Amino acid sequence: MGPLWKPSEKRIDESQITKFKRHIENKFGQTFSSYQKLHQWSVSNGGDFWCEVISYFGVKWSGELEPACNDFGFSQYGWFPQTKLNFAENLLQAGDREGLAINFVHESGQGSKITYGELSKKVASLQGRLQEYLGADDVLACYMPNIPETIIAMLATTGLGGVFTSTSADFGVEGVVDRFGQSKPKILVTVAGYEYNGKYYDLIPKIKEISTRLTGLEKIIVVDFLGKKPDLSSIDHVVAWEDFQSSQEEVVYYQRKFSDPLYIMYSSGTTGRPKCIVHSVGGTLLQHIKELALHTDVKKGDNLFYFTTCGWMMWNWLVSGLAVGACVILYEGSPGRPSLKEFFSLIEKEKIDYFGTSPKFLKALEDSGYDNDLELPSLKTILSTGAPLLPEQFDFIYEKIKSDVCVSSICGGTDIIGCFMLGNPILPVYRGEIQCLGLGMDVACFDEQGQALINHEGELVCRQSFPSRPIYFLDDNNNERLNNAYFNRFPKTWHHGDFITITDRGGVQVFGRSDATLNPGGVRIGTAEIYRQTSQLAYLEDSICVGRQKDGEVDVVLFVKMKEGEELTDERRVAIKTLIKKGTTPRHVPSEIHAVGGIPYTRSGKKMELAISRIINRRGIDNIEAVANPECLDAYQSFITEAKQA
Numbered sequence: 001m002g003p004l005w006k007p008s009e010k011r012i013d014e015s016q017i018t019k020f021k022r023h024i025e026n027k028f029g030q031t032f033s034s035y036q037k038l039h040q041w042s043v044s045n046g047g048d049f050w051c052e053v054i055s056y057f058g059v060k061w062s063g064e065l066e067p068a069c070n071d072f073g074f075s076q077y078g079w080f081p082q083t084k085l086n087f088a089e090n091l092l093q094a095g096d097r098e099g100l101a102i103n104f105v106h107e108s109g110q111g112s113k114i115t116y117g118e119l120s121k122k123v124a125s126l127q128g129r130l131q132e133y134l135g136a137d138d139v140l141a142c143y144m145p146n147i148p149e150t151i152i153a154m155l156a157t158t159g160l161g162g163v164f165t166s167t168s169a170d171f172g173v174e175g176v177v178d179r180f181g182q183s184k185p186k187i188l189v190t191v192a193g194y195e196y197n198g199k200y201y202d203l204i205p206k207i208k209e210i211s212t213r214l215t216g217l218e219k220i221i222v223v224d225f226l227g228k229k230p231d232l233s234s235i236d237h238v239v240a241w242e243d244f245q246s247s248q249e250e251v252v253y254y255q256r257k258f259s260d261p262l263y264i265m266y267s268s269g270t271t272g273r274p275k276c277i278v279h280s281v282g283g284t285l286l287q288h289i290k291e292l293a294l295h296t297d298v299k300k301g302d303n304l305f306y307f308t309t310c311g312w313m314m315w316n317w318l319v320s321g322l323a324v325g326a327c328v329i330l331y332e333g334s335p336g337r338p339s340l341k342e343f344f345s346l347i348e349k350e351k352i353d354y355f356g357t358s359p360k361f362l363k364a365l366e367d368s369g370y371d372n373d374l375e376l377p378s379l380k381t382i383l384s385t386g387a388p389l390l391p392e393q394f395d396f397i398y399e400k401i402k403s404d405v406c407v408s409s410i411c412g413g414t415d416i417i418g419c420f421m422l423g424n425p426i427l428p429v430y431r432g433e434i435q436c437l438g439l440g441m442d443v444a445c446f447d448e449q450g451q452a453l454i455n456h457e458g459e460l461v462c463r464q465s466f467p468s469r470p471i472y473f474l475d476d477n478n479n480e481r482l483n484n485a486y487f488n489r490f491p492k493t494w495h496h497g498d499f500i501t502i503t504d505r506g507g508v509q510v511f512g513r514s515d516a517t518l519n520p521g522g523v524r525i526g527t528a529e530i531y532r533q534t535s536q537l538a539y540l541e542d543s544i545c546v547g548r549q550k551d552g553e554v555d556v557v558l559f560v561k562m563k564e565g566e567e568l569t570d571e572r573r574v575a576i577k578t579l580i581k582k583g584t585t586p587r588h589v590p591s592e593i594h595a596v597g598g599i600p601y602t603r604s605g606k607k608m609e610l611a612i613s614r615i616i617n618r619r620g621i622d623n624i625e626a627v628a629n630p631e632c633l634d635a636y637q638s639f640i641t642e643a644k645q646a
Contacts, residue, residue: 004398005406012426017294020056029054034434035427036506043442043464045073050079050286050440050467053590056112057289057324060093061085061282062255071300072464080258080468082281087262087278088159089253089320092120099301100327102148103350107195107333114148115126116322119155120251122148126156128246131220136161136254137261141185142211143176143203144310145194145330149223149241151187151319158262158281161254166263168311168603169194173206175625179211181263182276182474188214189221189241192230197334200226208253210477219244223529245365247531258282259471265313265414273623275481276474280467280486286470287418288320290439296381297425300325305346306356307331311413314356314385335361340368351378356603358386361394363542364536366396375453381406381423383591386605388510388528390535391432409434411498411510415486418468420460420496421508433507441466445502449506450490459514462494469494513609518547519553520587530558530590532581534576539566544597545590557616559589559636561599568595594639598632612636 012018021038025031028048032038042049045069054061064082071078080186095101097117105111114122134140140157144150144166154164165178165183169191180188188211193202211220222232223241227277232238256262262281266274292298304321308314321328329350344365347355362384380398382405389409397407408423411434420443424435437443442464474480489495499511511528518525527545534543541562547554558576562568573593581589600608603626611621615636624630 001431004394004457005404007406007426007428015154015297015422015425016299017297017426020052020294021055024052035424038142039108039437039439039506042439045245045414046440046464046466053286053290053440057293057403059085059285061089069465073145074465074469074487074494075492076260077280077469078465078545079280079470083258083282084255085237085258085282086159086255086286087285088123088155088163088251090285090440091320092116092155092159092251093329094323095300095325099325101322102151103327103329103410104148105329105346105350107197107331107337110564112148120154121249122152122153123159124248124251126152126244127159127252130156130187131160131252134160134162137163137257138186138187138362139163139165139183139264140187140189142166142310143169143171143188144223145179145191145225146308146310146315146330147191147223147225148330148600149189150310150315151328153221154319155251156455157187158439159251159253160268161256161260163261163264163278164314165266166264166310168309169201169203170196170309170603170628171311172625173209173213175623176206176210178623178625179266179276180210180214180274183271184216184340185214185579186216186218186223188217188219189223191244192222192224192228193226193234193332195226195317196336196415202228204232204235205401206430211235232316237618240550258263261415261471263316263317264474265417266311267414274626275485277415278472278474283467283469283471284417285320285323286498287416287466288317289323289389289418291317291410291422292321292326293324294439295419295422295436296354296383298324298326302326302353303329303351303378304354304356305329305331305350305352306363307335307358308356309603312415314604316417316616318356330436336364340365341370341373341570342498344370345374346373347379354381354383355379356383356385359384360386360485360601362389362393362396366393366400367541371400376402376405378416379405381425383406383408383410383411383423385412385419385606388512388531389432390528390532391536392532394429394431400401409510411508413496415470415496416466416468417511420462430505430507433503433509437502438508446490446493450493452505454502457499457511459489460496460510461490462496462497463518512605518545518554519555520556525556525584525588528605529584530556530580533580533588534558534560536579537576539563539572543614544599546609546616548616555592556588556590558593559596559599559612560593562595570595596632596635596639597637598629600630600632601628603628 096118101116101119102114220238263279265277304326306318410422412419421434445458499514500510
């Protein structure tokens with residue numbers, strides 16, 4: 001089957017990746033006849049490649065770039081040991097002072113716009129007070145919605161050499177304490193409350209409890225962006241955001257080592273307290289610049305949007321759009337208010353060039369009946385992550401949204417605060433495939449014996465170190481947890497835990513998490529293969545498939561959420577099994593199909609297969625706060641109860 005989309009010669013010629021390729025060819029005397037040749041050069045000459053990212057995109061640094069890396073393996077973090085830089089400086093000074101840096105849109109229709117010059121002044125004003133409490137390596141935590149003050153707090157913190165961490169305002173007390181109790185912030189920035197789908201959520205009671213449970217907090221700064229004028233008198237060490245400002249006008253930039261900590265990120269934590277993954281100043285910056293500029297083609301003045309919360313790594317990725325001089329568009333609220341179509345029309349209203357979303361949203365948009373309702377002249381690329389983008393969803397985009405658009409399905413994770421494989425503005429888009437492997441990322445697909453595969457399913461691995469690998473986990477003596485997470489499966493090789501195929505043309509198909517891989521009769525099955533079939537059924541709203549251990553074997557169990565007014569009958573069970581068998585293999589066919597009221601998702605929109613697997617195999621979930629919709633879990637527990645009685 002041919003490609004669904006090909007870039008025009010003009011788009012190829014004007015893209016940043018083409019210009020970068022020519023620069024590399026001229027400097028190193030190379031000729032790259034294809035993207036795959038450029039990629040191979042970038043991993044065979046990793047030090048040169050990442051040095052060129054620094055110089056080509058004008059990264060501000062001091063010291064020496066050599067050696068670029070003193071350990072291309074994974075025994076230690078070895079990138080740019082003689083280099084210093086400041087993360088905030090590279091974001092705030094990338095755009096024109098009069099150019100837009102932030103365009104904030106609230107679900108109510110209200111919003112604000114902030115230029116790069118204005119953003120710098122706001123950061124400096126906060127820094128003037130913040131530096132009384134915060135220095136290098138001190139942690140500031142944001143318990144915040146997706147509003148400009150969150151970005152301002154991050155830039156003020158990292159400008160001072162501090163470490164930033166965040167979680168979204170919809171987390172409960174336990175979820176916040178599980179995360180920030182480990183990262184131990186000196187400063188907490190939060191909001192008095194937020195709105196979602198027209199309802200106001202008062203956070204003051206939660207903040208009060210959190211403040212008593214986090215040790216080491218010296219100041220709590222409360223933002224009242226909705227004008228509720230809350231009573232803060234019951235909270236110790238509290239101050240209103242507007243009262244924690246200064247007359248300072250210039251931003252302070254404290255240079256850090258390339259390998260110093262920048263962000264603390266958190267794993268989903270469904271089986272216990274979340275892992276605290278620490279990412280470096282330089283590694284995060286370089287990875288994001290490469291992905292945004294080369295793989296997405298975001299340029300100065302472009303409008304970049306991703307629907308995300310502050311508890312998902314895509315928020316960090318989105319904000320790094322400032323590092324290439326883009327305008328970062330923030331949306332706070334429900335995409336369903338007043339309708340999905342109205343939310344999607346933001347592309348026209350705000351002239352969005354790059355629109356980031358998830359397969360879950362695209363499925364909801366398709367189910368809502370969306371059908372070429374908007375022209376979308378500004379839209380160049382649709383980005384999607386959080387789960388594999390199904391082949392049929394590629395069809396929906398090209399048939400119902402826009403025919404001339406680059407569909408960039410991207411895949412990586414919180415673990416690397418970036419992507420292993422992603423889009424490419426100079427390559428065609430094939431149905432069901434991620435376009436390419438990321439530059440500088442020595443990605444491969446391994447079989448059980450660690451042999452590289454092409455056109456066959458296997459494990460996603462990376463064979464050489466890369467700058468955005470985590471520098472360490474918090475409270476992880478001798479890197480034991482880090483090594484268990486990534487390096488115990490294959491010697492000296494990063495094992496990511498995704499089940500993939502790399503095609504002979506360099507594209508990638510993703511079949512879901514390998515730690516949730518079904519294994520009936522010893523044959524490994526990716527859950528995405530089953531979801532591709534169930535997504536075709538008009539009476540199903542959603543589904544989740546897991547394996548149940550039974551007598552040393554694995555039974556495939558499928559849970560489905562029916563659309564309103566629909567019923568799971570025996571006839572439909574047969575029809576579902578028949579469809580799955582026809583579209584896959586007999587081993588994919590579930591032994592049981594059950595209707596449930598809801599499918600559990602993480603707060604970043606990923607199906608929680610592992611959580612359901614633990615429940616039905618009677619292992620339980622230790623951290624309910626990781627589940628965005630925990631109320632739906634009762635149905636699965638009831639299923640276990642019924643099974644025991646049977």
